Amino acid sequence: MAKGGRIVLAGTQSGVGKTTLSLGIMGALKKRGLPVKPFKVGPDYIDPQFHRFVTGEASRNLDSYLLEEGVLKGLFQKNCQPEDLAIIEGVMGLFDGMGIKTHDGSTAHLAKILKAPVVLVINGGGMSNSAAAMVLGYKMLDPEVEIKGVIINQVSGEKHYELLKEVIEDQVGVKCLGYLNKNSDVKLESRHLGLIPSMEVGQLKEKMDKLLEMVEATIDLDGLLEIAGEVEALQADELPTLSSTYNLRIAYAYDEAFNFYYQDNLDLLRETGVDLIPFSPLRDEKLPKNLHGIYLGGGFPEVFAEQLEKNTQIRQEIKEKIQQGLPTYGECGGFMYLTNSITTFSGESYDMLGVFDAHATMTNRLQRFGYNVIDFKNNTIFDTTGVGQVKGHEFHRGVVEGNHNDYVYSVDKHRDGRLISQWNCGLFKYNCLGAFSHIHFYNNLAFPKAFLESCKVYRNGERAL
Numbered sequence: 001m002a003k004g005g006r007i008v009l010a011g012t013q014s015g016v017g018k019t020t021l022s023l024g025i026m027g028a029l030k031k032r033g034l035p036v037k038p039f040k041v042g043p044d045y046i047d048p049q050f051h052r053f054v055t056g057e058a059s060r061n062l063d064s065y066l067l068e069e070g071v072l073k074g075l076f077q078k079n080c081q082p083e084d085l086a087i088i089e090g091v092m093g094l095f096d097g098m099g100i101k102t103h104d105g106s107t108a109h110l111a112k113i114l115k116a117p118v119v120l121v122i123n124g125g126g127m128s129n130s131a132a133a134m135v136l137g138y139k140m141l142d143p144e145v146e147i148k149g150v151i152i153n154q155v156s157g158e159k160h161y162e163l164l165k166e167v168i169e170d171q172v173g174v175k176c177l178g179y180l181n182k183n184s185d186v187k188l189e190s191r192h193l194g195l196i197p198s199m200e201v202g203q204l205k206e207k208m209d210k211l212l213e214m215v216e217a218t219i220d221l222d223g224l225l226e227i228a229g230e231v232e233a234l235q236a237d238e239l240p241t242l243s244s245t246y247n248l249r250i251a252y253a254y255d256e257a258f259n260f261y262y263q264d265n266l267d268l269l270r271e272t273g274v275d276l277i278p279f280s281p282l283r284d285e286k287l288p289k290n291l292h293g294i295y296l297g298g299g300f301p302e303v304f305a306e307q308l309e310k311n312t313q314i315r316q317e318i319k320e321k322i323q324q325g326l327p328t329y330g331e332c333g334g335f336m337y338l339t340n341s342i343t344t345f346s347g348e349s350y351d352m353l354g355v356f357d358a359h360a361t362m363t364n365r366l367q368r369f370g371y372n373v374i375d376f377k378n379n380t381i382f383d384t385t386g387v388g389q390v391k392g393h394e395f396h397r398g399v400v401e402g403n404h405n406d407y408v409y410s411v412d413k414h415r416d417g418r419l420i421s422q423w424n425c426g427l428f429k430y431n432c433l434g435a436f437s438h439i440h441f442y443n444n445l446a447f448p449k450a451f452l453e454s455c456k457v458y459r460n461g462e463r464a465l
Contacts, residue, residue, distance in 0.1 A: 004083045005228035006116045008041070009151075010090035010107045012134065017153040018121045019047050020188065021180065022089040024215035025224065027054035027208055029085060032221075037084045039076070041107045042091035043371075043393040043438060045260035045298065050188075051089070054208055060263045062088065062114075065098060065105035065371050066391050066440045069113055073236035075264055075442065076114060085228060088116060094138055094145070098371065099416035105371065108145045114234065117148040117227050119177060124152040124164050131164045132171040139172060148227045151219065152179040161218075177227075178219035240445055246273040248455045251288045252295040255280035257308060258333055260298030265441045265448070269295075272452060281337065285313045293327040293455035294318065296334025298438060302362050302398065305342045305350035319353050327454040328355075328432040335434035336360035336398055338427075356427045356434060358402030368394035368423075374437055375410040377424075387446040392437030400427075400436070409435050431458070 009025065011018035022038075030036045038051035038059040043066065048059035060079055062072060080086045090107030097106030111118050120138055124131055131152070139147045150168055155161045158179075165176040188207075215221075250269065252261070258281065269276050276295075277288045282304060287294075301308055308315070322328050330338045336352070343349045343361040352360070374390045392411075409426035412419055426435035431454060441448040 004035075004081075004085060005225070005231055006080070006086035006088065006114060007224065007228035008088045008090055008107060008111045008114075008116045008118045009121060010094040010111070010118050011092070011121045012123070012138065013093040013096075016121050016123050017180065018090060019050065020211065021121055021151055021153065021215070021219075022047075022087060023050050023054050023208065024180075024211040025219065025221070026051060026087050027212045028215045028219070028221055029087070029225075030055050031212060031216075034225075035081075035084045037080045037086050039080075039086055039088040040091070041088060041110050042105070043395070043440075044091060045262075047089060048263065049259065053204065058263045061440070062110050063105070063440060064109045064113055066393065066443045070237045071239065071442050072110075072113060073234055074239035077234060077236045078239060082233070085225070086116075088114075094118070094120065095141060101416045103142065108142055111146070112144055115232055117146045117231065119149040119151055119224065119227065120147050120174075121151050121153055123154045124160065124179070125154040125156075125182075128163055129167050129171075132167045135168050135174055136172045139174065147174055148230075149175050149177045149224065151177050154182055155179045157181065158218075175223065177223050180214055180218060240442075242268070242272045242445055242449055242452070244271060244273050246452050246456060248273065248292045248452065248459060249275045249277060249288070249290055250293040250295055250455060251277045251279050251291050253281050253297060253299075253334065253337075254278040255282045256299075257282050257301045257304040258297050258299040258337070260331070260333065260438065262438075262440050268441050268448060269452075272448075274452070281314060281318075282307050282311060285311070287314065287317055287321065291321070291326060292459040293451065294321070294329070296328065296330035296337055296434075298332035298334060301333045301337050301352070302342055302344050302360075305344055305348075305352075308337065308342075308352065309350040315351075315353055319355055322353075322355050322430050322432045325431050325458060327451060327458055329451055330432070330434040331438050332394070332396055332398075332436050335427075335436055336400065338432065338434040339400055339402075342398075355432055356400075356402065356429060357404065358400050358427065360398050360400050363397050363399060366395070366397055367399055368396060368436060370394065370413060372437060373412045373414070374426075374435075374439075375412075377408050377410050387444065387450055390439055390444045390447050392439050392443075394436050394438070396436055398436075402427075408433070409437070411437065 051059035098104045161179040338355045407424035
């Protein structure tokens, strides 16, 4: 049985159960002692946390919109050796991407770039022969996407699965690799931005143990491994990189309130010579010592706003350090933490850092969702002269409003080559940048370089505090 290879687990649509199945398959193969390497298609932060939980390996995002094809292949090869088994969880439906006329940014697009076979996850509830029509449609829409197998979720039992298996294999010619019965014991709960992150899920190990038992009983893991092993070698150019001699100490917020980071961003910072130190705005009373910068990722500060407010000692210290010039970068939830306050869904308001004279308010609908392109309106953001455009992604229900118009981002959103919306975002004060867009550093290395250079200037000025 081949150990190496790669496979994409894609869904017909969001909510079909591909995350549950991906976790069960990753865990079951890891249990066999196989070198499983998890990946996630697109700009998702929560699913990779579950991947890490079941495999013990960091999961990395593969985004064919944010990353150029050569960079994407390079990052994949860097983090998955030929002997490794890459399990790649898709995003939304297989062909859902940037627009109507293109599949760019979709799971299908990624599968073609990596020349990876696809196993399609379908919901078999309430269906018989129609299941064949569904699979056939996905198979025919783009023949370059190699759909090599089907897993059927939400069946009523083994007899129901055997019926669906027969009709799919007979009429479509795609092998069925098993099924999962309906079982609420392994259901992962959601809230306003998707699944509740793994570190907040009670009895997660028990849920995953049960899920592994189900997968081992009804999924053809040997058949899946056979498909994964039938792939050709990838060719990739050398990854672009930055200097490895920065020798900086940068703290990054990491706890239940702040945990949305691209693993490749953290890896890149470490590879430049950064000592990257986690800290908790929820529980730590003090920042790590001798810092040259702070990185505040996204997350759910609105859920933990009361606890964040109560930790007055670290809030005061972070604000003072920023006011003294400590370079700081905050994305989405980190941006909201930098404002005066957060008003939660229930209407209660809690004090935050107060670096920006603005207020964050949660709303009952998505404010921004999707990819965008960022232009810097001036050169005050860590001296972004020459950075050019940066692609980003937003997914939030919060708004940040204040008595100012000094936004530093001009943001465009396109679909099928047309500009469909434009807005301003991002605030800059002292040496601190905050904005809603999440940025993958490998989209444009000039952006993290600008941040690192600012931290270097701070260090060389002997202002480490």
